[in-house]
Amino acid sequence: MAVEVVYRSSRDPERLFMDKAEADRYDRMLELAESLAGVLQRAVPSLSEEQVEELGIYMARNREIFARAFRNQPNALAELDTPSAE
Numbered sequence: 001m002a003v004e005v006v007y008r009s010s011r012d013p014e015r016l017f018m019d020k021a022e023a024d025r026y027d028r029m030l031e032l033a034e035s036l037a038g039v040l041q042r043a044v045p046s047l048s049e050e051q052v053e054e055l056g057i058y059m060a061r062n063r064e065i066f067a068r069a070f071r072n073q074p075n076a077l078a079e080l081d082t083p084s085a086e
Contacts, residue, residue, distance in 0.1 A: 033060035 007023035009015040011030040017023035037056030040047060047055075059066055068076035 029060045029063075030057075032063065033057040036060060 005018075007017045007020050009017070009023055009026050009030070011027050011034075015023075015026065017026065033053070033056035035056075036059050037052040040052045040055055041049075044052075062080060065076050065079050
């Protein structure tokens with residue numbers, strides 16, 4: 001009988017990972033997405049809870065691209081048009 005170690009996301013308990021570092025990255029991404037969703041909800045109260053959650057996750061998953069765009073590289077946002085950006 002083989003023993004297999006799996007890691008569970010603390011923010012998404014149904015999500016399992018084979019690598020602790022990957023699970024930690026995923027949890028940090030969800031934490032950022034939650035913070036972004038809160039900011040977006042306050043900035044645009046007319047957005048639904050589902051919309052701000054989706055936007056927060058999208059921005060958190062693509063944080064490197066948004067970071068470059070905010071650092072005077074607005075052309076970096078063009079990378080979001082490619083399927084591999086998500």
